Amino acid sequence: MSLSRRDLLTASALLLAGPGGALRAAGKEAARGETPLVLCWNENPYGPSPAARLAVSRAIAQGCRYPADAEIQELVEALAGHERIGADCIVTGTGSGELLCALGLLCGRDGGEIIAAAPTYAELPDYARLRGATLKFVPVDAGLRHDLPAMRAAVSERTRAIYICNPNNPTGTVVGASELRAFVAALPERLITIVDEAYMDFTVGADVASVADLVGTSHRVVVLRTFSKIHGMAGLRCGYAIARPDLAAALSATRMSTPNILAVRAARASLGDRAFLTDCRRRILASRTRITTELARLGLRYAEPQGNFVFFDTGMPLARFTGLMRARNILVGRLFPPYETWCRITIGTEPEVSAFLDALRAVKVS
Ligand SMILES: Cc1ncc(COP(=O)(O)O)c(C=O)c1O
Numbered sequence: 142m143s144l145s146r147r148d149l150l151t152a153s154a155l156l157l158a159g160p161g162g163a164l165r166a167a168g169k170e171a172a173r174g175e176t177p178l179v180l181c182w183n184e185n186p187y188g189p190s191p192a193a194r195l196a197v198s199r200a201i202a203q204g205c206r207y208p209a210d211a212e213i214q215e216l217v218e219a220l221a222g223h224e225r226i227g228a229d230c231i232v233t234g235t236g237s238g239e240l241l242c243a244l245g246l247l248c249g250r251d252g253g254e255i256i257a258a259a260p261t262y263a264e265l266p267d268y269a270r271l272r273g274a275t276l277k278f279v280p281v282d283a284g285l286r287h288d289l290p291a292m293r294a295a296v297s298e299r300t301r302a303i304y305i306c307n308p309n310n311p312t313g314t315v316v317g318a319s320e321l322r323a324f325v326a327a328l329p330e331r332l333i334t335i336v337d338e339a340y341m342d343f344t345v346g347a348d349v350a351s352v353a354d355l356v357g358t359s360h361r362v363v364v365l366r367t368f369s370k371i372h373g374m375a376g377l378r379c380g381y382a383i384a385r386p387d388l389a390a391a392l393s394a395t396r397m398s399t400p401n402i403l404a405v406r407a408a409r410a411s412l413g414d415r416a417f418l419t420d421c422r423r424r425i426l427a428s429r430t431r432i433t434t435e436l437a438r439l440g441l442r443y444a445e446p447q448g449n450f451v452f453f454d455t456g457m458p459l460a461r462f463t464g465l466m467r468a469r470n471i472l473v474g475r476l477f478p479p480y481e482t483w484c485r486i487t488i489g490t491e492p493e494v495s496a497f498l499d500a501l502r503a504v505k506v507s
Pocket of ligand 1: 182183235236237238239262306309310337339340366367368369375378379380
């Protein structure tokens with residue numbers, strides 16, 4: 142059976158529909174072959190937060206209205222307060238993906254060169270290439286981390302931007318904040334460093350931190366954040382960029398749209414729902430440890446995971462592993478060349494993780 146992206150999203154929506162019961166039952170349903178477990182898009186199945194759900198249900202009656210400028214500005218100011226930066230440094234988008242595309246367009250048009258890791262999140266590189274950019278990919282290092290010295294060495298006179306996805310999707314690894322700061326400081330000031338921190342809320346470690354404060358320095362750094370991950374609002378579509386005012390203005394003029402009224406209200410509400418965000422992080426980190434513990438027990442290698450997903454070596458061609466998982470009604474991540482035997486698995490709810498681990502054990506011994 143082949144499933145379209147629409148099928149997958151529909152199945153995901155079904156899982157999300159009932160706040161408690163449906164999620165708890167999901168693992169068992171997958172085992173019985175009823176509803177596929179969607180563990181391939183790095184979504185956060187616990188969201189949206191209770192506060193965001195309430196805001197959305199109240200906003201539905203306003204669905205005939207455009208979000209008022211004042212209301213969008215309120216969200217921008219709330220984000221600026223959250224980031225401790227001026228409101229003129231914040232640009233909202235219909236997901237951070239839209240802003241990544243806009244940055245790809247800004248930096249890549251007329252053959253501008255953009256450097257990115259391989260593998261990494263492809264939205265910016267793919268979009269930029271279609272708009273005439275030249276992409277230079279630098280393989281991740283042996284630990285599946287961004288190879289910053291090699292990326293620095295790849296800079297040429299034509300380079301306009303460097304994309305750093307931190308933590309990196311699909312490998313899940315991070316580069317430390319001090320290493321990244323030193324890297325940026327050594328770059329020519331004309332370059333734009335685009336740091337995608339979509340998964341930063343799931344990280345642990347002494348030197349692992351956002352570099353959003355670099356936005357206020359003389360270097361041209363743009364940091365991207367999203368409501369799709371820790372906030373569990375992937376379907377509502379809201380993200381933002383943090384950039385110094387001149388870059389923020391250029392980005393704002395290049396984006397295609399602004400968030401819809403449901404997204405604006407849900408984002409405002411979710412920002413304040415600290416209990417939900419803390420709980421999500423705690424549960425996802427606990428499940429991440431469960432997964433890596435089992436991978437180690439099974440003798441399967443994995444990259445150090447710092448997001449809400451784990452990238453691991455299945456020990457067999459990925460197409461075979463994907464087929465075996467699909468036969469057990471579990472949808473896993475796609476192939477990321479050249480890692481032909483590696484799989485990216487999204488961390489679902491606790492029962493979903495149990496169902497995945499049961500399937501993994503069965504596949505490993507078969
Ligand atoms: C690293 C990274 N950045 C950005 C995005 C896009 O997120 P959004 O839903 O905000 O467009 C994703 C989505 O999976 C991602 O993995």
